Amino acid sequence: MAKVGIVIVSHSPKIAEGAADMVRQMVGDSVNLAYTGGDPGGGLGTGVASIRDAIDRAWSEAGVAILVDLGGAETNSEMAVEMLDAERRGRVVVCNAPIVEGAVMAATEASGGSTLEAVRRTAEELSPQ
């Protein structure tokens, strides 16, 4: 059965890569995982096109959960989701969760074969109620 894929979007490429390292080392490699961060000039930033690429890399029939850090990471992720074709759009969610802990928890949930909604719920359990 397909497992939900995870995308990590940070303004900082180092944070995106580091969070992805934590997922791989703690959870293993049974879930699709992609990350993106930084602008082409080497500075901080996020871009809609690179987020779309990350969604493609992490794509799973079970859907994709995106973990973001601040502001533009969230709005650009939402725009990237909007640009997907209708058939995929409904299977990608942006989680309201801390990026590092959320990515590890979401991937743990996904590794057990949980649904996209369950993966999102687990990541969002970390947010202040």
Added chain:
Amino acid sequence: MKDETAAEQATGRAELINAVGLHARPSVKLTQLAKTFDCRVEIALSADGPWVDAKSPVKVMRVKAPRGAVLHVRASGKGARAAAAALVSLVRDGFGEAMDQPADQSHG
């Protein structure tokens, strides 16, 4: 309710022997193992509870059990005995981690 009384049930307990207890990576391993069983699986630091869903990575991580604590396991439903036994042996094996106290606590 007759299904409940007829359901397979099992309990177990094991001391946390790995160096740093139920921290991040062991919590993930325990959750992943619990999720491989269809039955309900819970853990607690006391036989009286409070019991926590062993399939919830967030709840398991919040247990924050240190080395030396005794982890109680209970399972109910199909495969409960196998589930309880598997979790107990994961804990007894120290989650496959170092048993010695690390000098720098770097892998918390």
